[in-house]
Amino acid sequence: MHLLQAIDLSHAFDYPLYKGVSLECKRGESIAILGVSGSGKSTILNHLSTLLPPQNGVINLLEWQDIYSLSSSELLALRRLKVGIIFQSHYLFRGFRAIENLQIASFLAKQELDFDLLRKLGIDHVLRQQVGELSGGQQQRLSIARILCKKPQMIFADEPTGNLDKQTAHQVMKIILDFLEQNGSGLVLATHDEQVASSCTKVFMLENQTLRQIK
Ligand SMILES: Nc1ncnc2c1ncn2[C@@H]1O[C@H](COP(=O)(O)OP(=O)(O)O)[C@@H](O)[C@H]1O
Numbered sequence: 001m002h003l004l005q006a007i008d009l010s011h012a013f014d015y016p017l018y019k020g021v022s023l024e025c026k027r028g029e030s031i032a033i034l035g036v037s038g039s040g041k042s043t044i045l046n047h048l049s050t051l052l053p054p055q056n057g058v059i060n061l062l063e064w065q066d067i068y069s070l071s072s073s074e075l076l077a078l079r080r081l082k083v084g085i086i087f088q089s090h091y092l093f094r095g096f097r098a099i100e101n102l103q104i105a106s107f108l109a110k111q112e113l114d115f116d117l118l119r120k121l122g123i124d125h126v127l128r129q130q131v132g133e134l135s136g137g138q139q140q141r142l143s144i145a146r147i148l149c150k151k152p153q154m155i156f157a158d159e160p161t162g163n164l165d166k167q168t169a170h171q172v173m174k175i176i177l178d179f180l181e182q183n184g185s186g187l188v189l190a191t192h193d194e195q196v197a198s199s200c201t202k203v204f205m206l207e208n209q210t211l212r213q214i215k
């Protein structure tokens with residue numbers, strides 16, 4: 001069964017970004033999108049993750065056909081309960097403690113906190129600290145923990161390891177990929193790190209306004 005089907009997407013801002021973009025993600029699968037800065041990776045992730053309708057094309061996500069034909073309240077419920085979005089800018093609540101950020105997310109998604117996951121991400125000892133006191137890498141891992149605590153069926157991640165050193169990036173990717181396997185969820189991520197991309201089931205390259213599968 002497909003968790004995600006994107007069919008023939010195209011989009012332009014001031015100039016055409018891409019056309020004919022199609023991809024499919026099944027349960028347990030991870031998909032990487034590689035491409036130089038400015039090629040449109042984040043924009044594609046925004047389309048796929050309910051945030052930005054493409055100018056053309058259709059997206060089927062989980063049990064919803066053509067997500068941009070849903071009402072805005074249906075789209076909001078889909079985003080809040082079923083989808084996990086990991087962004088470069090973390091959107092953590094900065095005036096709050098790390099643990100409070102996790103509690104808000106798990107409350108909204110009606111899920112229990114998973115302390116084993118926090119230990120694996122190496123942030124179990126910083127939970128009482130304010131977000132602003134954490135390092136960039138700790139904040140990035142906290143934002144990943146916050147999303148995985150929702151137990152999303154489909155995860156979208158924009159440069160999820162961008163602020164991490166190579167070894168931590170590798171560990172974090174392993175945690176995300178283990179999560180997919182254990183929960184039968186799917187992942188689409190944007191990255192310019194070829195090593196991160198190669199750990200995914202499928203790899204696409206966004207180049208010359210076209211998305212081409214290279215693995
Ligand atoms: N909301 C927007 N309005 C106008 N132009 C945008 C907007 N978002 C992105 N762009 C432009 O679209 C291009 C692709 O951006 P982006 O999807 O962020 O690429 P990437 O993630 O591959 O670096 C860039 O030239 C960027 O400036």
Ligand SMILES: [Mg+2]
Binds near residue numbers: 042043158190
């Ligand atoms: Mg980007």
